[in-house]
């Protein structure tokens with residue numbers, strides 16, 4: 001089974017008047033997001049998404065750029081690492097701290113999205129959103145949103161799979177997951193991942209052999225290891 005394939009019949013692009021020209025989310029997720037936007041708006045926050053559904057090719061592109069040093073690797077605090085000083089497995093772990101292995105991204109499902117507070121960008125149009133922890137903490141541009149997500153997600157259809165540091169993926173205050181993502185999560189097993197790594201679609205992924213050797217560790221530590229509802 002491959003989870004990353006999109007399903008056109010339920011994945012239709014949803015037009016949006018927001019920051020991005022379209023939000024590519026499953027319709028149910030989109031509706032839940034509109035409700036959450038309304039709640040956020042009452043708290044003075046203009047909740048918008050900067051990233052929704054991402055396909056396998058896009059994720060592979062991110063991976064390969066980072067794995068070849070063409071895109072900056074960050075440590076747990078969002079500070080740049082020196083690529084030249086890292087062994088291959090250190091590079092893999094550094095990538096996985098912030099970016100999923102292609103095929104394992106929750107963004108492949110149409111149930112997950114990254115959010116910001118548009119109010120700040122309206123006041124600071126040249127600001128470049130980085131999606132790093134300090135942006136959502138005290139004195140960061142999205143401090144209020146960080147507080148809102150910390151306290152106001154109870155009882156809504158979203159949770160934050162990366163809200164705590166569990167030693168795998170770094171805490172991502174901005175990453176929201178719809179409750180329906182649980183179905184995709186539960187259906188994908190280690191053996192699916194191993195079979196997938198041996199398939200033709202993965203052959204041009206950088207460090208594929210190293211990833212195969214550590215498939216179980218990667219699957220458990222970076223895919224299964226999430227904060228649940």
Ligand SMILES: [Zn+2]
Nearest residue numbers: 107113114175
């Ligand atoms: Zn995300």
